[in-house]
Amino acid sequence: xxxxxxxxxxxxxxxxxxxxxxxxxxxxxxxxxxxxxxxxxxxxxxxxxxxxxxxxxxxxxxxxxxxxxxxxxxxxxxxxxxxxxxxxxxxxxxxxxxxxxxxxxxxxxxxxxxxxxxxxxxxxxxxxxxxxxxxxxxxxxxxxxxxxxxxxxxxxxxxxxxxxxxxxxxxxxxxxxxxxxxxxxxxxxx
Ligand SMILES: C[S@@+](CC[C@H](N)C(=O)[O-])C[C@H]1O[C@@H](n2cnc3c(N)ncnc32)[C@H](O)[C@@H]1O
Numbered sequence: 001x002x003x004x005x006x007x008x009x010x011x012x013x014x015x016x017x018x019x020x021x022x023x024x025x026x027x028x029x030x031x032x033x034x035x036x037x038x039x040x041x042x043x044x045x046x047x048x049x050x051x052x053x054x055x056x057x058x059x060x061x062x063x064x065x066x067x068x069x070x071x072x073x074x075x076x077x078x079x080x081x082x083x084x085x086x087x088x089x090x091x092x093x094x095x096x097x098x099x100x101x102x103x104x105x106x107x108x109x110x111x112x113x114x115x116x117x118x119x120x121x122x123x124x125x126x127x128x129x130x131x132x133x134x135x136x137x138x139x140x141x142x143x144x145x146x147x148x149x150x151x152x153x154x155x156x157x158x159x160x161x162x163x164x165x166x167x168x169x170x171x172x173x174x175x176x177x178x179x180x181x182x183x184x185x186x187x188x189x190x
Contacts, residue, residue, distance in 0.1 A: 006184045009172050010138045013186060014041050014098055017136045022097040023088070026050040027081035027123055028115060031107055032061030034100045039070040041098075048074045049088060051081045054113060057106050082119040085126035097135045099127045103151055104142040114147050117154045124158070128167060128187055137187040144180035159185055166190055 004012060018024060020043030026035040029052040038048045052058050058076045065071040077087055081101070088096065101124065105114040120139075128137055143152040159169040168190060173183035 003174075006140060006172060006174075006182050010100070010140060010184055010186070011037055013136060014038060014100070014138070017098050017134070018042055018046070019097075021045045021095075023092040023095040024048045024097060025081075025084055025088070025099040025127060027084055027099055027101045027127070028052060028103065029061040029076065030057050030102060032057075032064035034102055035061050035074060036064050036068060036070065038098070038100065039065060039068075039074050042073065044073065046073060047092060049077060049084065049092065050074060051077050051079060051084050051087075053078070053080050054106060054109065056109060080119055081123040082126070084123055085130050088130075093130050094132075096127070096131050099131060099135075099137045101137075101139040103140060104145065104148055111145075114145070115151065116147060117151045120151055121154060121158055124155075124187070128189060131189045133189050135189045137189075139185045139187070140182050141185065142180075142182045144182075148180075155185060159187070162187075 018041035022042045024038040024042055026038055029035050029050040035050045050061055055078055058078055065074055103115045105111045141152050142148040168188040170186040
């Protein structure tokens with residue numbers, strides 16, 4: 001047995017935390033891999049709200065979902081995740097159990113369109129406010145590019161500043177990999 005890579009580790013915890021009927025948010029839909037996984041985890045009576053600022057990303061996500069016949073339980077929203085908490089209908093705000101951020105740029109897309117530190121922190125903070133106790137918020141950070149390094153520094157400060165009685169933060173990271181590998185924060189609402 002080997003230790004799971006960052007994305008696999010995150011997916012395993014999404015499976016653990018989500019149950020049939022839950023609501024989940026994919027804050028960075030991209031190619032739709034995380035949305036697809038969340039859609040499976042919330043079951044046939046759950047819902048996923050997926051955000052991306054690029055229509056191209058949402059189209060890829062839509063196609064991936066259709067291929068697996070899971071599009072019915074997913075709402076695709078072409079707007080920034082800094083608006084995510086406000087965009088959820090009330091019953092889904094109350095039912096939110098997991099949110100996922102996979103930072104950086106669209107794989108195979110325009111590398112200049114990337115997540116930005118200010119809006120990332122804004123969105124994480126707003127979603128942490130509404131997520132249910134016991135819910136998990138995942139952030140995969142890519143410190144190998146310029147904006148990613150800024151996001152890393154600011155997210156570290158932000159995570160360390162949270163009151164531990166309200167939010168626990170786990171960091172999952174391989175320390176000796178070359179080329180600035182991605183790492184994961186998991187925020188647990190208590
Ligand atoms: C690394 S990709 C996500 C990968 C995706 N989770 C997957 O499974 O393929 C990051 C995505 O975040 C999107 N993005 C950038 N800023 C955003 C924002 N403010 N709100 C929502 N999405 C944003 C980009 O357009 C890009 O598609």
